[in-house]
Amino acid sequence: MSEGDESAALTELAKRRGFFFGSSEAYGGVGGFYTYGPQGAALKSNVEEAWRERFAVQEGNLEIEAPTIMPEPVFEASGHLDGFDDMLVECAECGESHRADHLIEDNSELEDAETLSPEEAAEKIADLGLVCPTCGADLAGQSVEDFNLMFETNIGPGSSTPGYLRPETAQGIFVEFPRIKEYARNSLPFGVTQVGRAYRNEISPRKSIVRTREFTQAELEHFIDPERDEADLSAVEDVEVLLYPATEQEADDGDYVETTIGEAVEDGVIGNAWLGYFLGIAQEWYETVGVDMDRFRFRQHLAGERAHYSSDCWDAESEVDGDWIEIAGFSYRSDYDLSKHGEYGDDDFTVFQQYDEPKTVERAVVDPDMATLGPEFGAQAADVADALETLAERDPDAFDADEVTLDIDGEEITVDTDVANFSVETQTEAGEHITPHVVEPSFGIDRTVYTLLAHAYETDEVDGEARSYLSLSPSVAPTNVGVFPLVSNVDELVDLADDVAAELRAAGFAVVYDDSGSIGRRYRRQDEVGTPFCITIDRDGLEGDGANTVTIRERDSGKQVRLPVDDLVGTLVGLRAGTASFDDVLDENEVVEA
């Protein structure tokens, strides 16, 4: 398939066969919002379930579900309120939009232009006589527009409690950390996952479901003690990956690095073992759900691309139509998020870590005699006591004298040393409070779905007829199996087909029953939505040696075998789980020639 055709063909298929389509089309449509049709919703749900199974259940992590709307202070703490806010100025001549704060900072001494109001920024642009970097036209007089990528709303009546739709699911995890750490019995490391919607009021949504204004993320926040918790790479060290490190991206003849997780971590290509671990299990997971690993890579963020608090960051990228699209990000976020919420929020975002051996320390302490200080200093008494405490920590020798001198808001105050009740005590410290570091694998579910569809889209020829089909993995295919009576006007065939369909549904399979038109048309229909297996009930399955048998056809090869009805559920369970291949089924049963 040539470049450019893939997404066009996919979009057409997606609309026609119910994977996804632009939403609210009856009202003219709205940019950046998509509705998943029946096939797409099932596929997406299967992908989410597969992610849960791997990243929550198998890893022993904790899944939560936080609200999509949170109050303003959450986003003040997270930095989204400021950092997500862009000031744009548009050139009247050529129509280019530029970051107003960047223009001002580049052309003046000002280093914090983003703190200016839009009006102030517009004035500044006029004062500095700034011109459009693209065409050189004067920008004076152009208005500066504030654009925040978060959707704003009001919580409750009135506008006193502004809230925002979360721009990423992660904040819900960070904000609830104080409760979750209790649940986790204050023991690091532990991981918390969340699968849910996030919202960004994108300036320009593009490429169907690749960049939308409402999307689904699956995020894992793995909390560790950076001093103690080391990643165990034994399960992933031999996993082969295609890496595109920052150094290679910057080099003139930069190339991919084919290596294993173990080697990449050892050589320092991947800067952090925890990131290496998650890259490894992500690589394997993507393969099981059906990403074409020849069109998949891990790309390291360039230094300028990374947030300042992140020491290393990798994206998982898939290739569609010649473009690489980011489908997951793996970031070492240090203690940035929890520290910020600890600073802004009321609760304790630290974890108490016990030392292996309790430490004995000598500590200078005071126990100020408030009965004396109170009457003497009145309202200042508490400040004096605090100052004594501070002094004891900083300069215990000061208490050797008869008097100590304190500096209270610039005022010199002298008190008798006795009043302080100074002593040096021997204390036992069992541990310390630390702010955990966070390793964040963050997956874009919609982009994963898009990749799976694009990578699964195939065309070939069967008996001279062109066909298109989706070679989706049986583990995520929206419909597991089609059930067809060969013809619809023979009661015995229809009855057995009904029974088979009911039995498979009872066993938990998504079944499509279809008795319309020719058998070939029914196969094509299922091929096109990626149904991996179709079961046909024919006359040979009703009588004689073949009584109570059916044929099962595999989507990609079109090959068929005949097998007893009683074996169906067991066979399909193995095929869906990936513990059996269709080749195994071909070996064990009578092959039906077309």
Add this chain to the structure above:
RNA sequence: GCACCGGUGGUCUAAUGGUAAGACAUUGGCCUUCCAAGCCAAUUAUCUGGGUUCGAUUCCCAGCCGGUGCACCA
């Protein structure tokens, strides 16, 4: 948000200043039919608003939606 291109049944296309053609799909019927078979019949469309005009799906303007490029992507 800007620029360019586009918007006709479910889908893909055609045509037109005088209400729209085809293919595929879909539905019903015939047919004991294993890979989009055939025959008969049926259903379904000019993105929205304004303007020009006797008359606009067609021409003009604006908007919306989509594609591409720019910018943006914390």
